[in-house]
Amino acid sequence: MSRLRIATIWLGGCSGCHMSLLDLDEWLIELAARADLVYSPIADTKRFPPEVDLTLIEGAIANDEHLELAQTARRHSKIIVSFGDCAVTGNVTALRNPLGPAQNVLQQVYVEHGDPGGVIPHEPGIVPVLLDKVVPVHQVIPVDYYLPGCPPSAPRIRALLEALIEGREPAADIRFG
Amino acid sequence: MDLHELEAIGEREQAQRTRLRILCCAAAGCQASGALELKRRLETVLTAAGKLADIDVTPVGCMGLCGHGPLVRLEPSGEMFERVTPADAEEIVAALEGRPCTVTRCDRQHPFFARQFPIVLRHCGQINPERIEDYIAVGGYRTLYHVIHEMTPTEVIAAITRSGLRGRGGAGYPTGLKWATVAKSPGERKFVVCNADEGDPGAFMDRSILESDPHLVLEGMAIAAYAVGAEQGFIYVRGEYPLAIERLQKAIVQARRFGLLGAQIFESGFNFRIDIRVGAGAFVCGEETALIASIEGRRGQPRPRPPYPAESGLWGMPTLINNVETFANVTAIIEHGPEWFSSIGSNRSKGTKVFALTGKVRNTGLIEVPMGITLREIVEEIGGGTPDGTPVKAVQTGGPSGGCIPASLFDTPVDYESLAAVGSIMGSGGMVVMDEHTNMVDVARFYMEFCKDESCGKCIPCRVGTVQLFNMLTKLRNRQAHARDLDKIEELCDLMRETSLCGLGQSAPNPVLSTLHYFRHEYEELIGAEGDHGS
């Protein structure tokens, strides 16, 4: 049996879901025996590789970079998992949505409530451009599985990964927050 | 008041009438286009000519051809003029005296008039709605006398049942059965309620009836009250109808003064008083349980049925709720007999139906036609097709609860079952004609916006579903939707239809579902988003 190619990506979120993944402790060593981590914020890879078996997406789609990476991941992955509440619902990342479009939010944060003389940062090509609305991952690409939780606990992550690695349908496991 | 006095009033009224009369429409539509100014001008002209004693200028109710108002009719010649302006007053007087007149005449032989069958509207445009004497002169309140003195409540209910009359508010529930249920339901007190909370966009049947012939409705309600054993009635009329409210108030005061409402009507043991309750503009208050809550002084929200109001309505008492037009049919049924009534119309839908014909149609107005007439006859013959000759595309019946029927199905007869079979409903009588330039997604979106604004907010499927549907239709309109969004729209429509608490939410998807069914290509043409993402 060939080794599985697993990727994890970190979009608009706090990285708590990745912390929870690291919380799997010694099971990670078992996982490493069966799969390669081909792309991840905790691995030194610059480009999302082709032919990935399983990708966990943490975080909501908040800017153009997130959108592009999610679409790339979808093109190159067999299975996509929305990993954690931000990916599934928008969660804390989407708390800015009630304040209106991106420009309103930036104005409030950098000018109205910022230091005197505050300006809205504008660095094309360096600072990603915010989308007007933060949306969950499944609103921009098809998602195969959902693992809500803020963050999902390590045992819940393990249950999902074990099922997917063994080619089983994961048991329903819904717990927001 | 007894029968002799009633007849004496009628005869005196006939005798006092001048031979020559000018009937000037004073319903809301013609008033809006200057009918009152015209009436004043006519009176001025007649006064100047010293003829005011010989020629009456009578304000009357709706003459039907509202789109061509203000309308004027001459008696006894019956000639009718359209789009009459105050400047035309001299010429109208000239016409009355047989001199030449250049004001446009209505063709009384036109199918718009010839194809109609007025029962409910029989006095509309004939009598002054603000004078009870006018109503008595055309035979008014004689049926009530007959009912009170010569019929038992059971006989009245039997007559209504045999006539085959069904609720004109839209759902078509057999009226006789409803009356019988209220009559048989135990309760200390019973109530009769007239639902005049007409809220469908494009509908003005009930308003026109109330503005043109309020006593007909009061008499119908009194007969119903006698039949079911009620002593108190309410007319729930929407606040947007100030003229109807004013005329109803006048009519109630007049009827009370004549002893035709109140205690011991026609010197019998039958008492019945009617009060008006003015709605504050919520569409949902046309739903009977919400209407009850509103009359009781609570927030106008529906509650699940059963129990139906016939068993437990106002303050928990058996309550008969009928629509304006239903009550307006009652006197004719008693007067001419149930067999006469059931000979009109089609197999399962008896009598006539009043429609407010609007939209892209040459003859806009109020019509009354026998049930079973086809949509084609209404739209093309009575309505005269579209103003510029563009082909008619569809007709919308039943307002936000109804559906769009394509021109290919215009041979469908207008009755409760046939309209339901083609995905629409009879509804209360709004009929909006659409031509080739009308986009059906826009139509569906318009009605969904209406439902979203008018949802009371009590149940989740309607409160949130209408907003989500409206947003999805907007997205589609902006060419931002995916192919699979159509499935999502249909799924949400199904949820709302099956799980909403009241008729508003259950029927809110109808305009979407019927246009999706008959005009799916118009939805598909608007699918603009690339790819197939989003799940």
Added chain:
Amino acid sequence: MAAKTLTIDGHLVSARPGETLLAAIRDAGITIPTLCHLDGLSEVGACRLCLVEIEGQRRLQPACMTMVSEGMVVHTNTPRLQSYRRQIIELLFAERNHVCAVCVASGNCELQRLAGMVGMDHVRYEYLSPNYPVDISHPRFGIDHNRCVLCTRCVRACDEIEGVHTWDVAGRGVNAHVITDLNQPWGTSTTCTSCGKCQLACPTGAIFPRGVTVGERPHASERIALIVEARKQRW
């Protein structure tokens, strides 16, 4: 009057006459989701989660407001009902800002629990993301309208048990919201007795006690039924 016998999900069940179908279903040990229902309060049939299929009836009926009758055959958990329940929960999550991660009721919330119960693992509708205010003018309680599901349990608890009717609903459709007095800040209400029953009745974190940590806030909706029972029995 004799007890009624009905069939619920294939099992013969007996029920007291005058009992609701919901009570009979629960007596039979079957769980169906509810939200606007709370033991001790009147029924409104608004949330539509307890809709069941009754053989011979064309429309689905809310179990909480349907009386049991002899020979009734009821299905409480068909695939169609499951799908409707899930959609209703999705619509609720999309309506306001239900962010469990930052909510005082997380772990104690009926809406959160319902999501799991009906199998809603994501919301397919677009979030409406309204911007509702938080009213913390009352010294002991606060209301965050962003978390309100308009179940009106607070309105009924205040009216029917405390007998005060401080709470009611204003506005139509998706703009409907609960208000205190005539839409005055809660803290300025002249009718509120600060009894806290609204807070007990609230299924989510919309009405919350101030100065209490998330962990300390127990979910105590059942105390409403206890109060009603205590009064009835004159404890």
